[in-house]
Amino acid sequence: VDALLADxxxxxxxxxxxxxxxxTGGYTTxxxxxxxxxxxxxxxxxxxxxxxxxxxACARHKAPVVPQGGNTGLVGGGVPYRARxxxxxxxxxxxxxxxxxxxxxxxxxxxxxxxxxxAELRAHASRAGFEYGVDLASHQAAxxxxxxxxxxxxxxxxxxxxxxxxxxxxEAVLADGSVISHLGGIEADNTGxxxxxxxxxxxxxxxxxTAARLRLWPxxxxxxxxxxxxxxxxxxxxxxxAIRAAVPGIRAVEYFEAPGLALVRRHAGLPAPLPEDxxxxxxxxxxxxxxxAEDYAERLSVTPPLQKASVAMDAAGRAALWAYRERHxxxxxxxxxxxxxxxxxxxxxxxxxRAELDEVIAKTGGRAIVFGHIGxxxxxxxxxxxxxxxxxxxxxxxxxxxxxxxxxSAEHGIGHAKAALLHLSRTPAEIAAMRTVKTALDPDGILxxxxxxxxxxxx
Amino acid sequence: VDALLADxxxxxxxxxxxxxxxxTGGYTTxxxxxxxxxxxxxxxxxxxxxxxxxxxACARHKAPVVPQGGNTGLVGGGVPYRARxxxxxxxxxxxxxxxxxxxxxxxxxxxxxxxxxxAELRAHASRAGFEYGVDLASHQAAxxxxxxxxxxxxxxxxxxxxxxxxxxxxEAVLADGSVISHLGGIEADNTGxxxxxxxxxxxxxxxxxTAARLRLWPxxxxxxxxxxxxxxxxxxxxxxxAIRAAVPGIRAVEYFEAPGLALVRRHAGLPAPLPEDxxxxxxxxxxxxxxxAEDYAERLSVTPPLQKASVAMDAAGRAALWAYRERHxxxxxxxxxxxxxxxxxxxxxxxxxRAELDEVIAKTGGRAIVFGHIGxxxxxxxxxxxxxxxxxxxxxxxxxxxxxxxxxSAEHGIGHAKAALLHLSRTPAEIAAMRTVKTALDPDGILxxxxxxxxxxxx
Numbered sequence: 069v070d071a072l073l074a075d076x077x078x079x080x081x082x083x084x085x086x087x088x089x090x091x092t093g094g095y096t097t098x099x100x101x102x103x104x105x106x107x108x109x110x111x112x113x114x115x116x117x118x119x120x121x122x123x124x125a126c127a128r129h130k131a132p133v134v135p136q137g138g139n140t141g142l143v144g145g146g147v148p149y150r151a152r153x154x155x156x157x158x159x160x161x162x163x164x165x166x167x168x169x170x171x172x173x174x175x176x177x178x179x180x181x182x183x184x185x186x187a188e189l190r191a192h193a194s195r196a197g198f199e200y201g202v203d204l205a206s207h208q209a210a211x212x213x214x215x216x217x218x219x220x221x222x223x224x225x226x227x228x229x230x231x232x233x234x235x236x237x238x239e240a241v242l243a244d245g246s247v248i249s250h251l252g253g254i255e256a257d258n259t260g261x262x263x264x265x266x267x268x269x270x271x272x273x274x275x276x277x278t279a280a281r282l283r284l285w286p287x288x289x290x291x292x293x294x295x296x297x298x299x300x301x302x303x304x305x306x307x308x309x310a311i312r313a314a315v316p317g318i319r320a321v322e323y324f325e326a327p328g329l330a331l332v333r334r335h336a337g338l339p340a341p342l343p344e345d346x347x348x349x350x351x352x353x354x355x356x357x358x359x360x361a362e363d364y365a366e367r368l369s370v371t372p373p374l375q376k377a378s379v380a381m382d383a384a385g386r387a388a389l390w391a392y393r394e395r396h397x398x399x400x401x402x403x404x405x406x407x408x409x410x411x412x413x414x415x416x417x418x419x420x421x422r423a424e425l426d427e428v429i430a431k432t433g434g435r436a437i438v439f440g441h442i443g444x445x446x447x448x449x450x451x452x453x454x455x456x457x458x459x460x461x462x463x464x465x466x467x468x469x470x471x472x473x474x475x476x477s478a479e480h481g482i483g484h485a486k487a488a489l490l491h492l493s494r495t496p497a498e499i500a501a502m503r504t505v506k507t508a509l510d511p512d513g514i515l516x517x518x519x520x521x522x523x524x525x526x527x
Numbered sequence: 528v529d530a531l532l533a534d535x536x537x538x539x540x541x542x543x544x545x546x547x548x549x550x551t552g553g554y555t556t557x558x559x560x561x562x563x564x565x566x567x568x569x570x571x572x573x574x575x576x577x578x579x580x581x582x583x584a585c586a587r588h589k590a591p592v593v594p595q596g597g598n599t600g601l602v603g604g605g606v607p608y609r610a611r612x613x614x615x616x617x618x619x620x621x622x623x624x625x626x627x628x629x630x631x632x633x634x635x636x637x638x639x640x641x642x643x644x645x646a647e648l649r650a651h652a653s654r655a656g657f658e659y660g661v662d663l664a665s666h667q668a669a670x671x672x673x674x675x676x677x678x679x680x681x682x683x684x685x686x687x688x689x690x691x692x693x694x695x696x697x698e699a700v701l702a703d704g705s706v707i708s709h710l711g712g713i714e715a716d717n718t719g720x721x722x723x724x725x726x727x728x729x730x731x732x733x734x735x736x737t738a739a740r741l742r743l744w745p746x747x748x749x750x751x752x753x754x755x756x757x758x759x760x761x762x763x764x765x766x767x768x769a770i771r772a773a774v775p776g777i778r779a780v781e782y783f784e785a786p787g788l789a790l791v792r793r794h795a796g797l798p799a800p801l802p803e804d805x806x807x808x809x810x811x812x813x814x815x816x817x818x819x820a821e822d823y824a825e826r827l828s829v830t831p832p833l834q835k836a837s838v839a840m841d842a843a844g845r846a847a848l849w850a851y852r853e854r855h856x857x858x859x860x861x862x863x864x865x866x867x868x869x870x871x872x873x874x875x876x877x878x879x880x881r882a883e884l885d886e887v888i889a890k891t892g893g894r895a896i897v898f899g900h901i902g903x904x905x906x907x908x909x910x911x912x913x914x915x916x917x918x919x920x921x922x923x924x925x926x927x928x929x930x931x932x933x934x935x936s937a938e939h940g941i942g943h944a945k946a947a948l949l950h951l952s953r954t955p956a957e958i959a960a961m962r963t964v965k966t967a968l969d970p971d972g973i974l975x976x977x978x979x980x981x982x983x984x985x986x
Contacts, residue, residue, distance in 0.1 A: 174768075174874055219717045230715070232724075233692065246956040256689070256871035256905040256937035258678050258728050259952040260979055261961045265691075265724045269717050309633075412715035415633055446715040478715035493718040497705040501968065502720045508967030509960065520719055 072129040076111050076158070079121040084112040084164070095136060095159045096148055099206075101405050102456045103144030103484060106156040107134070114164040116239060116247060116278040122160055123276060123514075124245030132157040132517050135272035137214020138185060140206040142408045143483025145271045145519045146214065150484060157517075162213045165278055171196035176284045177236060177253045182213025182277050189282075198284035201228025205394050213277040219269035221479030223320040226443035230479070231268060234283045238264040240275035243510035251281040266505075271481050272516040274509050290319060291356040292364065293386040296377035297346030300325075302419035304350045304442055307373055309415075312443075314367045317355035322393045323447070324349050324439035328400070331437065332392055335399035341392055342378055350442070351393050353386070396439050396450075405456045407434070409465045412446040413474030421472045425449065428468050432461040446478035466492055487522040531588040535570050535617070538580040543571040543623070554595060554618045555607055558665075560864050561915045562603030562943060565615040566593075573623040575698060575706060575737040581619055582735060582973075583704030591616040591976050594731035596673025597644060599665040601867045602942025604730045604978045605673065609943060616976075621672045624737055630655035635743045636695060636712045641672025641736050648741075657743035660687025664853050672736040678728035680938030682779040685902035689938070690727060693742045697723040699734035702969035710740040725964075730940050731975040733968050749778060750815040751823065752845040755836035756805030759784075761878035763809045763901055766832055768874075771902075773826045776814035781852045782906070783808050783898035787859070790896065791851055794858035800851050801837055809901070810852050812845070855898050859909050866893070866910040868924045872933030874904050880931045884908065887927050891920040905937040925951055946981040 077085045086092050087109045097104040108131065113119045126133045134157045136146040148157050167181035168188065173196055180189055186200070186207040193200045204210060204222035214220075216238065221230045228234070237250035240263075248263055267275055298304045301323065308321040325348050332338060341349070350373075356364055361381065368374050380386045400406050413421060422438070429436045434453030440446050454461045462485065466476040470492040476482075482490055490499060503521055507513075517523070536544045545551050546568045556563040567590065572578045585592045593616045595605040607616050626640035627647065632655055639648055645659070645666040652659045663669060663681030673679075675697065680689045687693070696709035699722075707722055726734055757763045760782065767780040784807050791797065800808070809832075815823060820840065827833050839845045859865050872880060881897070888895040893912035899905050913920045921944065925935040929951040935941075941949055949958060962980055966972075976982070 172873075221715055221717075225715065229692075232721070233688075242956075242960060246959065248957045248960055249954060250957065252932060252934070254871050254873065254904065254932075254934045254937075256680055256684065256900065256903040257934040257952070258680075258936045258938055258940050259934055260941060260949060260957070261725065261729055261733075261964060262691075262727070263957060263960055265727075266720065266964075268721070268724075270720055274720075412713050414631075414712065441715065444715040445713065473711060473713075475711070475713045475716040475718055477717045478713075479717055481717050482719060490719060493716070495708060497701075498707045498709065498719075498722060500705065501701060501707055501722055504967045505720060505725075505964060508963045 072125060072131055073109055075125040076109065076122060079118050079125065080111055080113050086110040095139065095161060098144055098147045099140050100142055100408060103147050103149045105148030105150060106153065107148050107159045108156045110159040110161055112161045112164050116241065119160070119241045119276055119278050120245050120247050123241045123243065126158055126514055127243060127245060127512065130512055130514065132514050134159045134516055135217065135276045136161050137163070137182065137211035137217070138206065138209035140210045141214065141218060141483065142410070142480045143485040145218065145481050145483030145516070150518065160276060162211065162276065162278070165213065167279060168192055171198060171284065172253065175253055176286070177281060178284055179251050179279060179281050180212045181279050182211060184212045186210050186215060193284050194287060197287050199287050200282065201234050201285050202231050205397055212280055216268055216277050216280055217270065217272050218481040221441060221444065221446065223322060223441060225441060226321065227319045228285060232265065235264055235268055236281040236283055238267050238277050239279040240267050240277045242275045243512070243515050251279060253281045269481070271483065271520045273506055273520050274515065288355040290353050290386060291361060291381065293353045293380045293389050294368070294374065294377040295341050295389045295392065296350045296373045297342055297344060298348045298350055298373055299346070300348045301422040303373070304348055305415050305418055307350050307371065308352070308443055310371045311352050311368065314371065315354055315364045319353040319355050321443035322351040323442035324393055324396060328396050328437040328439050329392060331399040331403065332395045335402050336391065336395050338391060341389065342376065351389060393439065396437065400437055400450050400452065404452050407451040407454060407461050409449040409451065409462060410478050410480040411449065411466065411469035411474050411476060412444065412478035413469060413472050415445050417472040417474065418445060418447070421468060421474065424468060425465070428464045429461065432464060434461050463489065482520045484518055487518060487520055490522070531584060531590055532568055534584040535568065535581060538577050538584065539570055539572050545569040554598065554620060557603055557606045558599050559601055559860070559867060562606050562608045564607030564609060565612065566607050566618045567615045569618040569620055571620045571623050575700065578619070578700045578735055578737050579704050579706050582700045582702065585617055585973055586702060586704060586971065589971055589973065591973050592619050593975055594619045594621060594676065594735045596621055596641065596670035596676070597665065597668035599669045600673065600677060600942065601869070601939045602944040604677065604940050604942030604975065609977065619735060621670065621735065621737070624672065626738060627651055630657060630743065631712065634712055635745070636740060637743055638710050638738060638740050639671045640738045641670060643671045645669050645674060652743050653746060656746050658746050659741065660693050660744050661690050664856055671739055675727055675736050675739055676729065676731050677940040680900060680903065680905065682781060682900060684900060685780065686778045687744060691724065694723055694727055695740040695742055697726050697736050698738040699726050699736045701734045702971070702974050710738060712740045728940065730942065730979045732965060732979050733974065747814040749812050749845060750820060750840065752812045752839045752848050753827070753833065753836040754800050754848045754851065755809050755832045756801055756803060757807040757809050757832055759807045760881040762832070763807055764874050764877055766809055766830065767811070767902055769830045770811050770827065773830070774813055774823045778812045778814050780902035781810040782901035783852055783855060787855050787896040787898050788851060790858040790862065791854045794861050795850065795854050797850060800848065801835065810848060852898065855896065859896055859911065863911050864915045866913060866920050868908040868910065868921060869937050869939040870908065870925065870928035870933050870935060871903065871905040871937035872928060872931050876931040876933065877904060877906070880927060880933065883927060884924070887923045888920065891923060893920050922948065941979045943977055946977065946979060949981070
């Protein structure tokens with residue numbers, strides 16, 4: 069008899085403790101299918117108290133815990149991976165933490181449970197006349213807790229600042245089972261260390277987020293969406309700057325390239341977006357009231373590439389243009405198991421990085437599909453070809469980004485995938501300080517071991 | 528011979544090591560004159576390396592260190608206070624860390640040393656067509672490092688989010704003398720714990736900030752500034768919401784009351800701002816281009832209290848209106864040593880808090896001058912009358928704020944002043960987690976002991 073399982077069943081009820089591999093498969097394999105590993109069990113607590121009980125029990129049994137939201141992560145941070153076979157982790161699924169309070173319209177805030185999906189949160193905010201400032205392609209599955217743990221970016225990051233900027237406070241369970249809660253939503257609040265901000269982006273290694281107090285924004289319907297062809301990423305950088313200078317209220321600026329477009333069109337059966345073909349494409353969305361439409365269209369049309377752009381001003385037209393960008397992920401996955409490399413760098417470095425990228429990829433025998441949130445200097449390099457467990461291409465691309473002053477993780481996080489490469493973006497002193505914080509808050513290392521901070525070699 | 532002083536003189540040169548009380552007085556007494564204490568010395572390093580050397584030497588000698596910026600703090604967080612007489616602290620003045628890099632106009636960012644003043648930073652940004660998103664009355668003296676350590680708010684907080692929202696990364700010296708540096712300015716950067724955000728608001732207890740990478744905003748000149756009379760704080764809350772709904776681009780909304788206005792007029796020799804007297808006043812500033820002026824004036828004049836408002840559209844007129852608000856602090860200090868209580872709460876609670884405040888103050892024999900950043904729910908309660916060392920009124924006002932769901936520190940921080948009352952705003956589990964982080968990063972407790980976290984009683 070497994071004493072831990074008995075304890076966990078006592079907390080959540082046996083029906084929310086899964087041990088059969090037929091039932092746990094969806095929790096132990098990640099979305100890319102690149103990361104997977106055995107789990108001791110999957111436990112699905114329904115309240116903060118149950119999460120605290122689960123963590124307390126795991127701490128008592130020294131059982132590692134992998135917190136999981138919608139399991140849409142791309143770096144193996146939410147699934148068991150390379151776990152020691154003698155002590156496989158407990159997967160703690162937070163999807164049943166579905167608390168969703170009414171929108172506080174005076175403050176423009178809402179409290180949401182970790183298991184609420186981004187799509188649910190956005191719809192909830194919308195009904196009250198507000199918008200949640202994060203959106204991403206996986207919004208039907210990605211959760212509040214998971215996006216906080218990974219500090220998810222998404223297409224609205226340049227407008228609203230990404231997940232970190234939305235978080236006014238969190239409720240979380242620490243490694244000892246204690247609950248820290250700061251959901252009061254006071255905008256001006258300087259009362260000691262911001263533990264909530266420390267949790268943002270910590271990838272489940274410091275605590276399990278159970279709820280958050282989130283900022284909302286007055287609803288800002290898109291006015292016009294446009295798709296323009298460009299000669300490549302350098303022209304895209306210039307064009308996005310021109311668009312930002314020409315009109316206010318830019319919600320998003322996205323970039324993709326001809327090979328990705330070809331995959332998307334084939335996979336989704338879509339027509340060509342423009343009469344001519346181009347090496348690269350820029351998708352931009354601008355907010356404003358209908359009174360601005362004519363003025364904005366005129367201001368934008370001064371820029372030559374936009375004169376040939378496809379422009380949408382209604383929901384159906386917008387969705388049709390966005391599909392070319394948003395369906396990249398599924399189209400790529402339909403081709404095989406991609407290496408998904410998520411880097412960012414100063415805008416001034418993007419063109420040179422892109423120029424050197426093809427050679428680096430070619431050496432690995434792969435082919436690259438490049439797209440991303442160009443307004444934030446963030447490109448997703450998807451590589452098809454190399455075997456899932458072959459890290460050579462990951463190493464090469466991340467080192468190239470670092471050589472251009474870039475970050476090896478723009479918005480996906482470090483996970484298992486990049487833990488051993490963290491030194492490319494952070495100094496030894498920074499990593500040492502991170503380990504100090506981790507060890508202090510989780511001395512037995514039960515929270516998501518191996519994620520973000522690589523296991524230290526003992527000699 | 529004091530071996531520590533010899534070590535410090537070797538690092539900064541003897542001319543930047545002050546021990547004579549005639550020289551150290553300006554560093555050992557705070558701006559309010561309420562907090563003061565003996566210092567072993569004042570040391571003024573001029574580079575990050577010198578700061579690291581100073582901290583390493585202090586760590587070796589187990590000497591407590593009080594980091595100090597412009598010494599404009601109001602809670603005793605930047606001066607020695609109630610220090611043990613047998614081991615008075617070293618005051619580390621960061622004012623000589625005056626690095627100020629050129630503005631990166633492509634990214635809208637700048638790197639600034641901890642000793643750069645907010646006024647210098649704002650002027651530097653302005654020359655490049657940008658604005659730094661924080662401004663406060665003490666901007667001539669308050670520094671980048673000090674405002675990061677305290678997460679300063681100020682009048683632009685409702686527009687740009689306060690200091691935390693400007694910080695892309697920091698360089699800081701930790702308690703062991705190691706330097707963590709993250710000044711790359713990558714907007715999309717999810718590579719582990721955000722140590723910079725952990726430093727923001729930590730009041731010098733986790734590290735000494737030496738420089739920061741800061742976000743800037745496209746310059747947004749004020750279009751119109753207005754001062755309106757209101758019946759009190761409840762009407763001010765309603766009016767600020769109406770202004771925010773009527774026009775975009777609200778930069779600031781400030782509130783003050785008749786007793787404070789009377790003090791300011793007497794102290795500064797100013798005329799009455801409006802033909803009639805009112806119990807309260809609302810100052811609002813709106814950005815926009817000149818083309819918006821007529822439209823905005825029309826939209827705002829629909830609200831009755833604004834029909835009688837005084838409106839300024841040029842720099843001199845704006846300065847004249849702002850003087851009524853900004854000169855509160857000096858006018859109050861000219862009357863005596865005030866208790867400066869800085870609280871915030873949900874906007875829905877402000878009126879009830881204000882209604883109960885006078886009775887609470889009256890019981891202490893004091894008189895209250897109330898003003899603040901009402902758009903952020905932040906009011907400054909200044910109390911004249913009670914002796915500086917008498918904490919009764921502080922206790923009473925902070926407890927009243929907490930009873931209304933408020934924060935006992937909106938933007939000033941906790942310092943020495945409120946360390947013993949931190950439990951009013953944070954739970955035991957939160958305070959325990961803060962202590963865990965503090966102890967891990969500063970095991971000997973040399974960084975700003977007694978600030979933020981009260982000394983634990985040993986039994």
